[in-house]
Amino acid sequence: MTSIDDVARVSGVSIATVSRALRGLPNVSEETRARIRRHADELGYVASSSASGLASGRTHAMGVVAPSISRWFYTTVIEGIDSALREANHDMILYNLASRGGDRARVFHRSILRKRTDALIALCLDFTADEREQLLSIGHPMIMIGGPVRGIRHIGIDERAVAREATEHLIRLGHRDIAHLGGEDDEGLNRVVPRDRRLGFLDALGAAGIESRTEWMLSGRFSLTASRDAVNELLDRPGARPTAIFANCDEMGIGAILAAHDHGLSVPGDLSVIGIDNHDLSASFGLTTMAQDPYEQGRLGARILLDDLTGGPLSRKTSIRAEARLIERSSTAPPIHL
Amino acid sequence: MTSIDDVARVSGVSIATVSRALRGLPNVSEETRARIRRHADELGYVASSSASGLASGRTHAMGVVAPSISRWFYTTVIEGIDSALREANHDMILYNLASRGGDRARVFHRSILRKRTDALIALCLDFTADEREQLLSIGHPMIMIGGPVRGIRHIGIDERAVAREATEHLIRLGHRDIAHLGGEDDEGLNRVVPRDRRLGFLDALGAAGIESRTEWMLSGRFSLTASRDAVNELLDRPGARPTAIFANCDEMGIGAILAAHDHGLSVPGDLSVIGIDNHDLSASFGLTTMAQDPYEQGRLGARILLDDLTGGPLSRKTSIRAEARLIERSSTAPPIHL
DNA sequence: GTGAAAGCGCTAACAT
DNA sequence: ATGTTAGCGCTTTCAC
Secondary structure (H helix, E strand, O other), X not given: OOOHXXXXXXXXXXXXXXXXXXXXXXXOOHHHHHHHHHHHHHHOOOOOHHHHHHHHOOOOEEEEEEOOOOOHHHHHHHHHHHHHHXXXXXXXXXXXXXXXXXXXXXXXXXHHHHOOOOEEEEEOXXXXXXXXXXXXHOOOOEEEEOOOEOOEOEEEXXXXXXXXXXXXXXXXXXXXXXXXXXXXXXXXXXXXHHHHHHHHHHHHHHHOOOOOOHHHEEEOOOOHHHHHHHHHHHHHOOOOOOOEEEEOOHHHHHHHHHHHHHOOOOOOOOOEEEEEEOOOOHHHHOOEEEEOOHHHHHHHHHHHHHHHHXXXXXXXXOOEEOOOEEEOOOOOOOOOOO | OOXXXXXXXXXXXXXXXXXXXXOOOOOOOHHHHHHHHHHHHHHOOOOOHHHHHHHHOOOOEEEEEEOOOOOHHHHHHHHHHHHHHHHXXXXXXXXXXXXXXXXXXXXXXXXXXXXXXXXXXXXXXXXXXXXXXHHHHOOOOEEEEOOOEXXXXXXXXXXXXXXXXXXXHHHHOOOOOEEEEXXXXXXXXXXXXXXXXXXXXXXXXXXXXXXXXHHHEEEOOOOHHHHHHHHHHHHHOOOOOOOEEEEOOHHHHHHHHHHHHHOOOOOOOOOEEEEEEOOOOHHHHOOEEEEOOHHHHHHHHHHHHHHHHHOOOOOOOOOEEOOOEEEOOOOOOOOOOO
């Protein structure tokens, strides 16, 4: 494995100069820099991250803790993070908490704390008090994307307000019989977001003087298939049906649309559906939604962390409210009985 | 940041003993080992990966190069890899080639070669000759999962045979008018897989004496929405329609089912559909498919690499053929005109 | 069973 | 603009 000495020898300079030249530091003549760079390339030299990490105290890697990587929101955030990291020549260490048999404690104890990273991004999940303390005790810059956690700055939409807006859209169309498709994800990694969205839903109903119905508070576990099943079960029931459904996310909303089709109902004719996210598939299903931009949230989070590390302009101590806006498609309309 | 010296001092032993004790090496009395372990925990000590990496030459991290993380196959493989790595106390460095604006050369040059990892897993993608050479020149154990690449061992199903089997299932049911939903993914990261699946499709037709029709070779770009659009376009055409569709993957098969519904056609009554993968959503859509198990493929790949590193029993030089088996659901049936 | 000491390959402070 | 040198915090001989 060729090391810095090899490059120095071939170039006829000291290793210090090689180090400076290759990292683009000042005080190296452009002429020698070019020569060194050329030799390094020829030799296939790349600095050892262990060695430079040890010497400089910077690993040039960022940790990303995700509750799962199989949901659109998370993968999209991760892609955004990835793009920012790549620009800054940093690597990403991915800690996936949802892997089946995922020994969560191990993630928090061994790896993350193994000083492998310079900073940490956590995608919306709940920490135990102990976990939070462990994370904060590392002293690395850290930020959450998605769900808010007390004591940690975060980037995310105003969950409650956005859910309320979505529900208000249905009410504005004339709906009063509205079901809520909520529920926690399977791993229970994220309780705050579903809770706040449910509260926002109830806020909207309350403000419009509509009673919520317990039997219309469904659990779709943030999953398309679970939501499809839950809504199918709802539509199987005898008696009154809702004319609209507010789903906590678009995957669930799509599940609701499919369930309506399973029952031979038309959307929005017989049932209106609104979601949150603007998932890749939503346009294809004509799903009306409160759109957010997780890619940019991830990108921004990573860039803030990077700037925290270098004293760049984005560095900050406070949280950031991400935008969400209504996109009207064909899944919502006034109820027929109007 | 507490270091090994702190633990040594508190425990009244040398740093060498601390190192041995904490790593579970022999020649430490159980008594002192317990004491050291306790002190380390109390101090919150965790070894610096840079320092141990530098000293031992092992980073305890594995690189994963993925064409994208937004498709089910990739995320599922990654989850499998993750579970194996976690068991072995290794971390995962994720290199996502598909990130918008993803500067591919940078991934190959800077990061991967930055000696941050002990081994490398690549998920099905095409390498340029230069890239392949760069990767192999690192000398790390390496394996591909998914598409085969000349000169690199891999784990994967027999693409061509599996596609042929899927098509033969349709033919066995009596179909002769079969469309193929193929096409490369958007980034063109993976040409071999779609090509081999198309060949397998043609193999089956040829063996049954069925002429393939150019106008029924569609591109769904490995995407649900693109496939839905492509099949909708097909169904819009005047003239003869296929009675069945073989889709290169389940996401595409689901797109085909949705397109059938868009046209008021019933599946399998008017159109049979078969896919490959056994995607999470496939059961919900009743999609018949050639099931494979990417989670286990990822797990196995990681474990092989780990054993390559340690001389474990799974270490090997040759490729592994992964299994695929037909799962019949409700999307396939004999054509009506029979 | 334990300790002393020599690196691992860099970076950074100080010289020149 | 370039070179010298002292670490960074571990692992790994080699002694004892």
